[in-house]
Amino acid sequence: MFEYCADPxxxxxxxxxxxxxxxxxxxxxxxxxxxxxxxxxxxxxxxxLFGFGGALASRSQILPVRWxxxxxxxxVRGVPDIIFFMFVPxxxxxxxxxxxxxxxxxxxxxxxQGNDFVVCAAAKLPRSDSAPWVHDSYGFxxxxxxxxxxxxxxxxxxxxxxxxxVPRAQLETAEAYGMTQRQVTRRVLIPQMWSYAVPxxxxxxxxxxxxxxxxxxxxxxDIVYWARELGxxxxxxxxxxxxxxxxxxxxxxxxxxLLMTAxxxxxxxxxxxxxxxxxxxxxxxxMRKAAS
Amino acid sequence: xxxAQTITDYGLRSIGIGERLxxxxxxxxxxxxxxxxxxxxxxxxxxTLALFFGFFIANAVALxxxxxNALLRKPAEWFIFLFRGSPLFIQFFLAYxxxxxxxxxxVEIFGxxxxxxxxxxxxxxxxxxxxxxxAAYSAEIFYxxxxxxxxxxxxxxxxxxxxxxxxFRRVVWPTMMRLAWPAYTNEAIFLFHATTLVFxxxxxxxxxxxxxxxxxxxxxxxxxNPFVAYPIIAAYFILLTLLLISIFGVVNRRLxxxxxxxxxxxxxxxxxxx
Numbered sequence: 001m002f003e004y005c006a007d008p009x010x011x012x013x014x015x016x017x018x019x020x021x022x023x024x025x026x027x028x029x030x031x032x033x034x035x036x037x038x039x040x041x042x043x044x045x046x047x048x049l050f051g052f053g054g055a056l057a058s059r060s061q062i063l064p065v066r067w068x069x070x071x072x073x074x075x076v077r078g079v080p081d082i083i084f085f086m087f088v089p090x091x092x093x094x095x096x097x098x099x100x101x102x103x104x105x106x107x108x109x110x111x112x113q114g115n116d117f118v119v120c121a122a123a124k125l126p127r128s129d130s131a132p133w134v135h136d137s138y139g140f141x142x143x144x145x146x147x148x149x150x151x152x153x154x155x156x157x158x159x160x161x162x163x164x165x166v167p168r169a170q171l172e173t174a175e176a177y178g179m180t181q182r183q184v185t186r187r188v189l190i191p192q193m194w195s196y197a198v199p200x201x202x203x204x205x206x207x208x209x210x211x212x213x214x215x216x217x218x219x220x221x222d223i224v225y226w227a228r229e230l231g232x233x234x235x236x237x238x239x240x241x242x243x244x245x246x247x248x249x250x251x252x253x254x255x256x257x258l259l260m261t262a263x264x265x266x267x268x269x270x271x272x273x274x275x276x277x278x279x280x281x282x283x284x285x286x287m288r289k290a291a292s
Numbered sequence: 293x294x295x296a297q298t299i300t301d302y303g304l305r306s307i308g309i310g311e312r313l314x315x316x317x318x319x320x321x322x323x324x325x326x327x328x329x330x331x332x333x334x335x336x337x338x339x340t341l342a343l344f345f346g347f348f349i350a351n352a353v354a355l356x357x358x359x360x361n362a363l364l365r366k367p368a369e370w371f372i373f374l375f376r377g378s379p380l381f382i383q384f385f386l387a388y389x390x391x392x393x394x395x396x397x398x399v400e401i402f403g404x405x406x407x408x409x410x411x412x413x414x415x416x417x418x419x420x421x422x423x424x425x426x427a428a429y430s431a432e433i434f435y436x437x438x439x440x441x442x443x444x445x446x447x448x449x450x451x452x453x454x455x456x457x458x459x460f461r462r463v464v465w466p467t468m469m470r471l472a473w474p475a476y477t478n479e480a481i482f483l484f485h486a487t488t489l490v491f492x493x494x495x496x497x498x499x500x501x502x503x504x505x506x507x508x509x510x511x512x513x514x515x516x517n518p519f520v521a522y523p524i525i526a527a528y529f530i531l532l533t534l535l536l537i538s539i540f541g542v543v544n545r546r547l548x549x550x551x552x553x554x555x556x557x558x559x560x561x562x563x564x565x566x
Binding site: 082090152 | 319376377378379380381385386387393461465481488509516519522529533
């Protein structure tokens with residue numbers, strides 16, 4: 001990056017460090033923090049959407065839809081989320097390739113042959129002739145989908161509970177005004193449920209932040225991957241030889257996560273305060289008393 | 293090969309008893325059930341011991357956090373922040389690197405050489421991380437419960453002339469446990485779920501003796517079929533969760549035995565306390 005970095009063997013002290021920390025691989029390491037933030041930014045709204053669907057489905061009047069909702073919501077109880085993170089990407093990948101193979105390939109050839117999963121070249125995802133970034137982003141896409149499905153199930157748990165905590169009288173009043181079921185849901189239930197949902201959702205956000213290093217298990221080149229890669233000891237055949245520094249890299253990641261959770265906690269506390277304002281709950285009552 | 297033979301060969305494979313090599317060709321249902329079940333021994337080992345040791349540490353940390361003395365309170369607050377604010381996955385990586393850096397020959401303390409190489413093994417190193425992690429989460433739960441012990445209980449204890457340790461042992465602590473128990477049940481379940489991370493975070497599985505997820509992952513990799521091994525491990529974990537809920541339910545009933553109608557079933561709200 002800097003001009004004096006041309007011959008790293010001649011450098012010492014801080015100069016060496018400044019060159020070392022700005023190598024191409026280090027820049028990719030820094031940008032992988034962006035990957036984590038991107039994952040958070042995409043997953044959170046999608047998971048909320050899935051959760052919303054799940055919660056509404058488990059309240060549905062139609063029996064099969066309700067079953068679907070109930071199964072989706074209770075899916076994450078009792079089973080570790082890591083199992084879902086291992087299972088969902090492979091399962092989805094095989095599902096997509098299977099569906100494509102029914103369209104593009106000779107359908108008389110079975111997909112499962114012994115211990116192999118075989119589809120013809122046209123059905124492969126991503127296609128073998130596509131650019132490397134397509135492969136990377138397909139992996140990332142599967143990871144996001146896995147996160148969204150798992151955290152959607154968590155969120156639908158929270159939202160289902162929140163919808164049930166909206167006082168019955170509120171909904172009955174709305175019905176007495178002659179609103180239809182859909183109007184009650186849209187105009188009364190959903191606006192009121194947020195203050196009950198926020199404690200659970202903010203907890204969920206914290207869990208989501210702390211689940212992001214699992215990206216490493218899904219084969220995405222995230223911060224854990226780069227920390228292991230860059231930190232491991234480099235012999236003199238590399239331009240920047242150093243002993244095993246993985247400890248320091250992981251310490252850096254630890255600090256990153258501590259900062260993330262500390263900042264989130266601050267922000268969420270303010271959101272909670274804002275939403276409790278004027279609500280008929282304990283927190284709202286306490287704020288009313290404090291003001292008067 | 294019939295199923296009984298498979299069970300004797302692989303039933304205790306995860307702790308080094310039985311067949312040395314993992315199956316390479318025929319992955320029938322029986323083999324998968326047996327091997328994943330044998331891996332569950334590790335999950336139960338980590339979960340139970342971490343819960344046991346963590347419980348005592350958590351009580352101490354919760355009391356320290358509630359203390360008026362800043363010398364006790366601050367370290368407790370930092371301990372809880374450190375372990376609750378960072379991912380367990382990273383804690384495993386960090387601890388492993390730390391243990392690896394310790395000199396191989398052992399550390400000399402007061403002239404006695406203490407061996408350190410056992411710390412890099414999963415059975416000890418990962419257990420230490422899990423103990424500290426669950427201690428931090430449980431301490432926060434216990435601290436919250438301690439703060440919500442009803443004022444009336446304390447006044448009643450005062451009226452009986454109880455002070456100090458006696459008051460704590462007979463009034464404060466039982467009420468604290470009673471209040472914390474439902475949340476603590478959730479924490480216990482989550483801890484057992486978290487044990488699946490051990491062999492995916494640096495700690496090597498010695499001679500391929502791993503936990504349930506390690507074997508499930510092995511089968512899924514070998515057969516390219518995630519639809520058999522992962523449902524099996526999921527079923528095992530659902531059974532384990534149900535077992536935990538019933539055991540903790542017994543304790544809950546015992547804690548609330550004097551309160552009519554209070555010993556309700558614990559409603560399991562997954563992971564939302566974390």
